[in-house]
Amino acid sequence: MIYLWAFLVGGFICLIGQFLMDVVKLPPANVVSSLVVAGAIVSGFDLYEPIVRFAGAGATVPITSFGNALVQGAIAEGKVHGLLGVITGIFELTSAGISAAIVFAFLAAVIFRPKG
Amino acid sequence: MANQKLKKATPTMQKYQQFAKAREPARPILRNLTVAFVVGGLICVLGQAIQDLFIHVFGFSQKDAGNPTVAVLIALTAMATGLGVFDKFARWAGAGTAVPVTGFANSMVSAAMEYRTEGFVLGVAGNMFKLAGSVIVWGVVSAFFIALIRTLLVIGR
Numbered sequence: 001m002i003y004l005w006a007f008l009v010g011g012f013i014c015l016i017g018q019f020l021m022d023v024v025k026l027p028p029a030n031v032v033s034s035l036v037v038a039g040a041i042v043s044g045f046d047l048y049e050p051i052v053r054f055a056g057a058g059a060t061v062p063i064t065s066f067g068n069a070l071v072q073g074a075i076a077e078g079k080v081h082g083l084l085g086v087i088t089g090i091f092e093l094t095s096a097g098i099s100a101a102i103v104f105a106f107l108a109a110v111i112f113r114p115k116g
Numbered sequence: 117m118a119n120q121k122l123k124k125a126t127p128t129m130q131k132y133q134q135f136a137k138a139r140e141p142a143r144p145i146l147r148n149l150t151v152a153f154v155v156g157g158l159i160c161v162l163g164q165a166i167q168d169l170f171i172h173v174f175g176f177s178q179k180d181a182g183n184p185t186v187a188v189l190i191a192l193t194a195m196a197t198g199l200g201v202f203d204k205f206a207r208w209a210g211a212g213t214a215v216p217v218t219g220f221a222n223s224m225v226s227a228a229m230e231y232r233t234e235g236f237v238l239g240v241a242g243n244m245f246k247l248a249g250s251v252i253v254w255g256v257v258s259a260f261f262i263a264l265i266r267t268l269l270v271i272g273r
Contacts, residue, residue, distance in 0.1 A: 006164040007157035010216065014156025015149055017211035022145045028214055029247060033254040035215060040255060044262035057163035060182045061189065061216045062156070063251065070255050074263030079270060086263045090256055096183035097190065097217065098252070101224045102244065104194035109228035109240045112198030 006058035009051065013062040032063055039067030048072075069093040148210050155212025163189055163216070186217050193221035198229065223247035 013035070020031040039062075042048045048068040052059040059065060070090050077089020091098070125133065166188050170181040196202035202222055206213045213219055227246045231239035245252065 003161055003164055006160045010160025010163075011153040011157025014211045014215040015153040017156075017215040018149050018152035021211055022143050022148050028211075029250045031211065032214060032219060033250050036251050036255040037258045040258040040262055044266060057167050057185065058157075058160040060167075060185070061160045061163035063215055063217060063220055065182075066217075066220070066251065067255050067259065070259035071262050071266075074259055075266050078263055078267035082271065083264070083267060086260060086267050090259055090263070093183075097186045097220075100187040100190045101221050101248070104191050104221070105224040105228040105244055106240065108194045108198040108225045109232045109236075112229060114200075114226075114229045114232075 002054070002056045005055040006061075009055035009058035010062055011058075013058075013064055035062070035064050036067040039064030040071045041067075043068040043071040066094060066097065069097075151208070152210050152212040152215075155209040156215055159189075159213065159216045159218060189217055190221040193218045194225045197222050197225040220248055220251060 017031050017035060020026045020034065021028060026034070039048060042051075042064070048059065048065070049072075052065075052068075059068075070093075073092030073094065074086045074089045077085035077092060079085070081088065163185055167181045167185040170176040170184050171178060176184065193202060196205070202213070202218075203226065206219070206222060213222070224244050224247070227248075228240045228244045231243040231246075233239065234243075
């Protein structure tokens with residue numbers, strides 16, 4: 001059942017992205033940035049985790065989850081260390097994604113030649 | 117910006133712009149929305165399958181399985197981008213591949229590859245975040261203020 005919800009929720013978030021590109025006519029970078037901010041705002045009201053619970057990867061794979069992870073990491077550290085924690089905690093949960101992207105992008109630049 | 121340009125243009129130029137605009141192919145919006153929905157949904161289903169693999173085969177908890185799943189998707193995207201397959205697919209799928217984490221990974225990998233000719237320090241390393249940087253900056257700045265408000269609310273109570 002979670003697969004159906006992952007498909008529907010993930011697809012719907014991409015549909016919003018395509019709508020912003022084609023109808024609102026935002027450039028792709030602005031669309032993706034807007035979605036990250038949207039994810040962060042939803043997360044600020046503690047409403048993102050409930051979506052993850054029923055949609056699984058449908059909510060964790062789209063880029064909105066990056067905004068959610070930034071906020072949740074900062075709030076969690078903020079609870080422990082106060083205002084300083086907000087700064088130290090921001091990358092707490094997103095480290096895996098960013099580190100992986102840096103390492104694999106570097107390796108790809110070493111191994112592959114651009115085509116076309 | 118487009119309007120400012122239009123004001124500065126001579127009447128002939130304005131006429132031409134109207135002429136060109138009328139003949140511009142209309143964006144197939146319904147088709148694009150459908151493809152984005154289906155492709156984006158399928159990428160999330162793939163992500164769910166990878167996540168279940170981590171949970172059931174490698175014994176990760178539901179919460180801890182998210183991170184390795186994203187890492188695997190990024191690695192797959194790096195491979196597909198390197199082989200030149202991803203960009204063709206992305207052009208067809210639009211937001212379907214741009215909105216999932218695959219789009220974030222693709223922007224970093226393609227920037228790294230593109231600038232390799234300028235060397236590994238200023239080229240690859242300096243340009244890797246050229247496109248992905250906007251996402252990180254907007255994400256971090258908005259997350260900072262949202263978490264700040266939440267933290268102040270807790271302290272104030």
